[in-house]
Amino acid sequence: METRLPSVTVHNPRQQHYHRAGFKFESGKTKLSAEQLTEDALAILHADPHIRVTENSPSELPSQRASVDTSSVGDDLALDLRDAPEELAHIIAVMYASKPDAKPNCADLTCHVQGVGEVTPSAAERDAAWKWYQENIVKVG
Structure with a gap:
């Protein structure tokens, strides 16, 4: 689904x-x-x-016919990125969206950055982003 x-x-x-x-x-x-x-x-x-x-x-939402798939809602995680290093923000955002249980592969963090195109982080960038993510992710609810 x-x-x-x-x-x-x-x-x-x-x-x-x-x-x-x-x-x-x-x-x-x-x-x-x-x-x-x-x-x-x-x-x-x-x-x-x-x-x-x-x-x-x-x-x-504009349409009252909209529905929410509550079966796909898992544990709620919150992440405040105000203090995140700007050069790592897009990598951390992809991590936040995928909510990995373990450090992801660099290829799994590939995303589109406007004006640049498809970007895959280096191992060093991934490691720095993973460290920041782990130190700043908060479980809510």
Whole structure:
């Protein structure tokens, strides 16, 4: 069964526009529908310390016919990336999205970075991101 991505509201506190994960965010709030997002883009947005991303509840979705697959909801994990090294944020975001139990292979962390293309971290980058992830992930609920 395919997991449905949530719609999100992205808050850009800057007084100028900001580009991330293929989107341009004007100052203030921007709503993105689930159809506009990919798992990689959602992970990158969540990892960015310069914006705030809020996942909208089903009642906030434009269509009342929307449904949530609660069988795919697992343990809730929270990650505050404000202090994450900026050069590792996209790697940490992919880790957060996949919620690995063990250090992932570098190839498993390949993601698309806007303006750069497909990026696979080096072993050193993966190790630094994994260390930061392990030290900062918090189980909630």
